[in-house]
Amino acid sequence: MxxxxxxxxxxxxxxxxxxxxxxxxxxxxxxxxxxxxxxxxYRPGLGEFMLGIQEHHAKLWFAGINKNWALADFEVHEIGETVDDIKQYCMDRPEVKSIGTIDPGIAAINNAIKQKDVDQFKKGFVELTSNCNTCHKNNQHGFNVIIIPNGLPVENQNFKPGN
Ligand code: HEC
The missing domain is CATH 1.20.5 (Single alpha-helices involved in coiled-coils or other helix-helix interfaces)
Structure with missing residues (x-):
């Protein structure tokens, strides 16, 4: 048993x-x-994030030179958010290690927006644009040259303040 x-x-x-x-x-x-x-x-690639940054960079210029500080603040934050997304989603790209190249330009713009100072904004924008190109040059993308916009990036948006 x-x-x-x-x-x-x-x-x-x-x-x-x-x-x-x-x-x-x-x-x-x-x-x-x-x-x-x-x-x-599906995850956007680095080039797609960059296209977004390019658009915000252009809109930021027209917001700033028109003293539309609320819009300028929005646009520079959009660039910052896209940089955060790049850090999160594109870590497989070795170039992303140098994404911090953009920080001094962003800081200068933020400062100018706080002071509501157009001259300082323009200087900050030149610095930001040069940060973009430094990173491109350092990462075999020197052929991708960013400039201060010659014309409006879109025609269906009012960049003037007081709306
Ligand atoms: C990591 C450093 C880095 C910084 C900082 C950077 N870029 Fe780029 N960018 C790249 C790389 C790498 C590519 C190529 C991406 C690819 O392979 O598709 C690129 C591509 C681009 C492209 C091409 C996208 C296309 O498909 O036509 C544009 C436009 C661009 N960047 C704009 C900017 C602007 C504007 C700034 C600054 C506000 C900036 N980038 C800052 C690294 C950088």
């Missing part, structure tokens, strides 16, 4: 172990398929 009980217990233990093995396999398969889905999720 004792032997039968022990055998029964052993059978139960073995059955439960192999059941656990099956569960682990199922979980691993689920993890693998989720990982694959995650790898295939």
């Amino acid at each position: 004792k032997t039968v009980l022990i055998l029964l217990l052993l059978t139960l233990i073995i059955a439960s172990c192999s059941q656990q093995g099956d569960n682990t396999k199922q979980l691993q398969a689920r993890i693998d398929s989720l990982q694959q889905k995650l790898n295939n999720t």
